[in-house]
Amino acid sequence: MKYRGWILPPALRDFYEGRIWLKEHSPFPKDHIERVIEYDYFHIIEGIQKEPHLKCNRCHNQDPWQFTMFDCSKCEQSCIYCRHCLQMGRVSSCTELLIWIGPRAIRSRKHPLKWAGQFTVLQQRAAKEILESIKAKRSHLLAAVCGAGKTELLFPSVHYALEQGLRVCIATPRTDVVLELFPRFQTAFPSTIIHALYGEAPKQQGYAQLVLATTHQLYRFEQAFDVMIVDEADAFPYIIDETLQRAVKKAKKKDSPIVFVTATPSQKLLHQYRNNSYSFIPKRYHNYPLPVPRFCSLWSYEKCFKRGKIPAKLKQWTEERLVQNEPFLIFFPKVELMKIAAPLQNSIHKNY
Ligand SMILES: [Zn+2]
Numbered sequence: 001m002k003y004r005g006w007i008l009p010p011a012l013r014d015f016y017e018g019r020i021w022l023k024e025h026s027p028f029p030k031d032h033i034e035r036v037i038e039y040d041y042f043h044i045i046e047g048i049q050k051e052p053h054l055k056c057n058r059c060h061n062q063d064p065w066q067f068t069m070f071d072c073s074k075c076e077q078s079c080i081y082c083r084h085c086l087q088m089g090r091v092s093s094c095t096e097l098l099i100w101i102g103p104r105a106i107r108s109r110k111h112p113l114k115w116a117g118q119f120t121v122l123q124q125r126a127a128k129e130i131l132e133s134i135k136a137k138r139s140h141l142l143a144a145v146c147g148a149g150k151t152e153l154l155f156p157s158v159h160y161a162l163e164q165g166l167r168v169c170i171a172t173p174r175t176d177v178v179l180e181l182f183p184r185f186q187t188a189f190p191s192t193i194i195h196a197l198y199g200e201a202p203k204q205q206g207y208a209q210l211v212l213a214t215t216h217q218l219y220r221f222e223q224a225f226d227v228m229i230v231d232e233a234d235a236f237p238y239i240i241d242e243t244l245q246r247a248v249k250k251a252k253k254k255d256s257p258i259v260f261v262t263a264t265p266s267q268k269l270l271h272q273y274r275n276n277s278y279s280f281i282p283k284r285y286h287n288y289p290l291p292v293p294r295f296c297s298l299w300s301y302e303k304c305f306k307r308g309k310i311p312a313k314l315k316q317w318t319e320e321r322l323v324q325n326e327p328f329l330i331f332f333p334k335v336e337l338m339k340i341a342a343p344l345q346n347s348i349h350k351n352y
């Protein structure tokens with residue numbers, strides 16, 4: 001063996017464990033990668049498999065319309081590439097994908113939780129139910145209204161998993177959610193290496209036992225996580241993109257549970273989980289229930305406003321709010337209409 005006695009850089013192992021990565025996109029020197037290949041620490045697979053049908057081995061896209069044939073300068077043949085995950089670097093037939101099968105990264109079991117908040121009775125129950133599901137390796141649905149403190153509810157489960165030496169991923173379809181969650185988890189778990197992964201994310205050091213990522217970034221993982229949490233499980237584009245849903249499944253280990261967290265569970269999720277692993281919080285953290293909207297018609301309001309009058313029904317409703325000293329919001333579908341209505345509404349306010 002050419003590289004006998006060579007010592008594997010821990011940073012390389014820490015980066016690659018759980019990832020599926022283009023060989024040519026390595027953030028490490030080429031000769032290091034060659035050494036690791038000689039040590040058989042990588043399982044190498046082709047980028048696009050042709051049999052039994054076309055499939056991108058990174059993003060698992062199988063839609064024949066999302067592949068393009070081109071004259072490849074690298075292999076000097078007709079090559080096929082996957083358009084579906086193109087923005088993460090082109091995967092084509094002659095691409096080699098690296099999957100780490102070398103020594104495992106060192107996982108810590110010490111992850112102190114620094115969170116001093118208190119749960120309401122409902123939150124406490126939901127947090128306990130999620131934890132029980134995680135312990136039993138059972139997938140779980142948490143349906144909680146906005147403002148129910150969903151993130152904090154996850155702390156006990158994440159804490160338990162980390163201290164078991166497990167690797168946890170919190171995935172969400174939205175980058176802004178990753179950016180919002182990152183500092184909150186960093187504060188709650190100050191001794192834990194946490195990575196936040198999204199498009200254009202800076203390079204982060206060490207082996208992250210807790211990963212916060214957009215669902216898109218999960219294309220780059222394979223059987224990596226022992227616990228998968230999908231936040232905003234009904235947000236676009238995750239809800240309509242089957243490949244993203246497959247990415248979540250592929251990024252976790254086969255028997256790892258998924259916790260779906262959402263304010264608006266789809267019928268499909270409810271149907272799947274309502275009767276077994278399901279927590280529901282209809283109240284926000286301050287314990288006021290979320291008002292349930294009620295439909296009241298207000299016909300021809302636009303005409304009425306344009307004639308310089310507030311529709312009688314709306315006028316009465318506004319007066320009731322003012323008498324009861326209740327805050328309220330009136331939403332207009334058009335800015336121009338709002339400009340007409342605002343002074344009229346203000347004239348009612350003057351009387352109170
Ligand atoms: Zn792909």
Ligand SMILES: [Zn+2]
Pocket residue numbers: 072073074075076077078079092093094095
């Ligand atoms: Zn090629």
